[in-house]
Amino acid sequence: VLKDDLVYVADLFIGIQIINVSDPNNPTEFLRFGTTGANPRDLCIYESLLYYSTWYGGISVVNISNTLNPVEICHIWLSDRIEGLFVSYPYLYAANLEYSVSVFNITNPSSTYKMTEFHESVLVFDVFVVSNNIYLAGYAHGLSIMTLDKGGDLQEISQHFFPNHHHSLVIDEPYAYVGDKYSGLHVYNINCVANQRISVSLLKAGGFLALAIVLIKLSLKLLPKILEKLSPYKRGYGL
Template sequence: MAYKLTSESLHTIREKENVQMVPFIEPKSSRISMNITKTADILDGIGQDVVIDGSFAYVAAGCGGLKIVNVSNPIAPAIVDYLEDGGEALGVYVLGSYVYMADGEDGLEIIDVSDLIDPVEVGQFDDGGMAHDVYVLGSYAYVADGEDGLEIIDISDPTAPVEVGQITDGGYANGIYVVGSYVYMADGEDGVEIIDVSDPTTPVEVGQIVDGGYADGIYVVGSYAYVADGEDGLEIIDVSDPTAPVEVWDLFDYGVDWDYHFRAWAHDVYIEGSYAYVADGEDGLEIINVSDPTNPVEVGQFYNEGPSYTRGHALGVLVMGSYAYVAYSVFDLAIIDVSDLTTPVKVGQFDDGGTA
């Protein structure tokens, strides 16, 4: 079984801002952006998304493509191999022997990883959008495709993927989660959109909620959608009626540092048991008790000490067992011991010279 970690937020393509990469500055309004002018010199890929499958992490590393990392020893993760084809790997999903990668302007790429030391691209679909995230269920890949919205691609033949459906309403699709016949989409300033995909050829939006934040990541459990909503922090939405989603709580933390950058910016969220783990920009990893969704309580936090340009930004998070795997902007992957939720401790990291 594959576990998904997402960090849809730190992308090189954005329309509304023009912010330098180093030092990283949080968004002035609602959308994160970068203007990378020396990619070849300063970056070896930007870690955007990670899936853990067994003892291996599959990292969508921006311009660095797909990286395969052995994480069997959390204290000393090690690179196994990589595949780079000139795209911008932003999202990744693993199912069986295939990696499905949202590769920016290169669309959806399908990679055979049956031999981990020799990954091979076997299929691709590109229609001119900007693929940010991907979720696979059954014979379909559901792609959050930026301004192109949701794209549904038939992957029954991995060597020849075919688009069968699409829907967009003017938002910016960043993150995606699929449960049954519904797609839950983090759609930027358009909030959360709920789409009925019972007929994949004719997806229909059935519900939406907008509250002024910037929906970046999403995780759905039971009757609730947990949304990483940028400056608005963690939002909890009752989706028991998909046609009428209702916000039941939000929890935000306006951390502002000495150089007036916004520290807290919720990029991603992962739910494990009664706890939400939020990748919260410079405020690092936030651990929140959501046993009562109407009254969440923060119980623990991890962040790097130091000034803004060395502290880094937590961009994505996944929890498995006693460890949280956090994509950080100062190293590809931080591995944090969360056995004591009130005192999370970093025990290892993977850094091949790039910036997460």
């Protein structure tokens, strides 16, 4: 995640790494710190708070107002494999490899709590929220579209099945850009959500290197939108 001149990275082995990119030609490590729980998977930032997920460790909330001294202010222990995170205040959305998506209330950061959960029939790798629509990318599944009703419950609008390994996504309406671990970049037209129809195009990429190049170019093109929506940069084979 890019915030000011610093990039925050969730690293499986070393924890959270902060990189100074004020000079794009010479990025330098600014700071790193360990995580509560092993194998951090993803992170996102809202104002001066950083949220990160781990497998079998849960979700942590870290105050980064003092970048030299990040302070963990809350940790929610979960026995699940949490993957992608997305903040759309006042909620934090978490993609769960244990076949679900969870919603956390973050109005009081030091007392963040799980508000609701929706169980899917597939492994959920990533989540992205635009307005009241919640998009999920899943393994051997494709794309699910959900909404959070006034009662605070998740309701599924539609499912679109494709036999792929969808791992990461960014929404830039009217399109959903989905990084697939094996087959490249999928582009979905999401204009017809109400009618539960979706059109798809696929950019073939010859392996991980080609996919990375395509996604880097896309990230640069969408950077203003991504920053505006506080979208996290994803893992090496995602967006």
